[in-house]
Amino acid sequence: MRIILLGAPGSGKGTQAQRLAERRGIPQISTGDLLRAAVARGSELGRAAKAAMDAGRLVDDSLVLGLIRERLAEDDARGGFILDGFPRNLSQARSLDTLLAELAQPLDAVVQLEVASAELVRRISGRRSCADCGRVFNLLTAPPPTGAAAVCPKTGAPHRLFQRPDDNEATVSERLRVYEEQTRPLIDFYRARGILRSIDAQGELDAVTQRLAAALGAQTPPPPARMRKTPAARRAPHRRKASAARHRRPKARASTRPPEHRRKKTPIRAARKKRAPPRGARKSARRRPRR
Numbered sequence: 001m002r003i004i005l006l007g008a009p010g011s012g013k014g015t016q017a018q019r020l021a022e023r024r025g026i027p028q029i030s031t032g033d034l035l036r037a038a039v040a041r042g043s044e045l046g047r048a049a050k051a052a053m054d055a056g057r058l059v060d061d062s063l064v065l066g067l068i069r070e071r072l073a074e075d076d077a078r079g080g081f082i083l084d085g086f087p088r089n090l091s092q093a094r095s096l097d098t099l100l101a102e103l104a105q106p107l108d109a110v111v112q113l114e115v116a117s118a119e120l121v122r123r124i125s126g127r128r129s130c131a132d133c134g135r136v137f138n139l140l141t142a143p144p145p146t147g148a149a150a151v152c153p154k155t156g157a158p159h160r161l162f163q164r165p166d167d168n169e170a171t172v173s174e175r176l177r178v179y180e181e182q183t184r185p186l187i188d189f190y191r192a193r194g195i196l197r198s199i200d201a202q203g204e205l206d207a208v209t210q211r212l213a214a215a216l217g218a219q220t221p222p223p224p225a226r227m228r229k230t231p232a233a234r235r236a237p238h239r240r241k242a243s244a245a246r247h248r249r250p251k252a253r254a255s256t257r258p259p260e261h262r263r264k265k266t267p268i269r270a271a272r273k274k275r276a277p278p279r280g281a282r283k284s285a286r287r288r289p290r291r
């Protein structure tokens with residue numbers, strides 16, 4: 001299954017992607033990791049990426065797409081993938097669509113993880129990463145394992161946790177603002193394609209994992225445009241109806257989505273008015289480097 005998880009910083013996207021990758025046996029493809037690996041390898045794309053990063057520029061979308069293309073050609077991505085950290089805006093989403101169409105590997109699902117803004121801020125402040133293996137933990141919601149399981153796969157010693165500099169409160173509101181402005185439009189983009197699913201990503205980590213599994217387990221009805229292209233369906237309209245009924249969502253799915261009035265709300269924007277620093281401070285706040 002080819003999946004994108006969409007969610008604001010602090011929505012638990014990374015943790016849920018890790019879990020999903022383990023359960024489904026498909027790779028979690030992080031564009032940040034791809035960039036770092038390419039730079040370390042010194043490949044052509046890697047050298048171009050390094051030049052951009054050294055000059056303080058954002059890495060070109062075309063370059064990131066090149067890395068994704070290379071990564072998707074690897075064996076372990078045949079059964080699907082979870083794309084992490086990309087796309088972050090509409091232009092990237094369109095480029096990705098084009099690439100996946102060329103590869104004949106269209107997305108199966110985009111899952112939106114919904115979390116209220118106050119909870120996002122609380123979660124981000126608890127976030128810690130391992131300096132050695134890069135795994136992300138959360139002191140509040142996903143603490144690192146203790147005892148024998150507490151071993152870092154890279155070093156064999158306990159994980160060395162640190163707080164990313166852009167996880168402090170001042171930069172968090174800026175990152176949430178960027179998410180609202182740049183990434184939230186992707187929700188409508190993927191909804192229009194008929195592959196968007198939304199889950200309530202608050203509460204217990206395991207409960208969210210279950211809601212995510214339920215959302216992915218259910219078949220979405222195929223988009224009408226594709227059904228119209230099927231010659232058999234065109235010749236026999238009654239078969240279209242039967243097929244649509246087969247693909248109709250089971251009733252249980254409804255509970256994994258918040259009601260319409262909740263989905264339309266943008267709690268972050270409301271909270272921003274209170275939380276955002278004055279204009280000048282906001283401008284100087286360092287943006288999170290794109291992964």
Ligand SMILES: [Zn+2]
Nearest residue numbers: 130133152159
């Ligand atoms: Zn580690």
